[in-house]
Amino acid sequence: MKAFTIMGRAIKAVYEELFLCVWLSILWWVGTVLIVTAAPVTVGLHRVANRMANYQRVESSFFFEGAKSHFGSGWLLYLLRVGVPVLIGVNIWFYFKMEGWIWIVGVLFLWLFVVSVMVGLFVFPLFWQQDEPDLKLVLRNAAILTLQHPLYTFLLLLFIAVLMGLSIIPIVALFLTPAAIAVTANFGLAGILQDMGLSPQPPVVSRR
DSSP states (O other), X not given: OHHHHHHHHHHHXXXXXXXXXXXXXXXXXXXXXXXXXXHHHHHHHHHHHHHXXXXXXXXHHHHHHHHHSSHHHHHHHHXXXXXXXXXXXHHHHHHHHSOSTTHHHHHHHHHHHXXXXXXXXXXXXXXXXXXXXXXXXXXXXXXXXXXXXXXXXXXHHHHHHHHHHGXXXXXXXXXXXXXXXXXXXXXXXXXXXXXXXXXXOOOOOOOO
């Protein structure tokens, strides 16, 4: 299936840019721990990951360039991406605590939670995929792509869940997990756009 091909491409990209991914993962953790820079470092990380997914030149300068630009819109997108699943999660907890048939409402919120996380997978990649970042267009297109490709998106989400599971190993969490997740999300978006002719195909490797 296409999703597994994309996972392979993401792993290959991380391996080929291993030292850069390690450096960017460390920067992401530092920025996230400081809280005030959590959104900028996430925007910057996806800036580099998006270039990787589109087979463009990458270096750490693109991270800093992305982190410094779109400060306000980056924070708004970050808060939406994090806040919406959290609010839905609160509703799940509330309704599952209730007795009687009302717990069914909690099941509906559980599905909404999964969908919101799937939509969130594409928001930062779409932010950089557009020529001019537009939050409404980002959220709209992320929702459309998720609904059009639910199995594909869900499999990518499961792969990211595996990456997060590997984060129980501290060295993996510190040096690889943030970059690997960002790269997977951006390659996931690129995989859909390639079929639409909106993203470059992987370069052909000549064999002698």
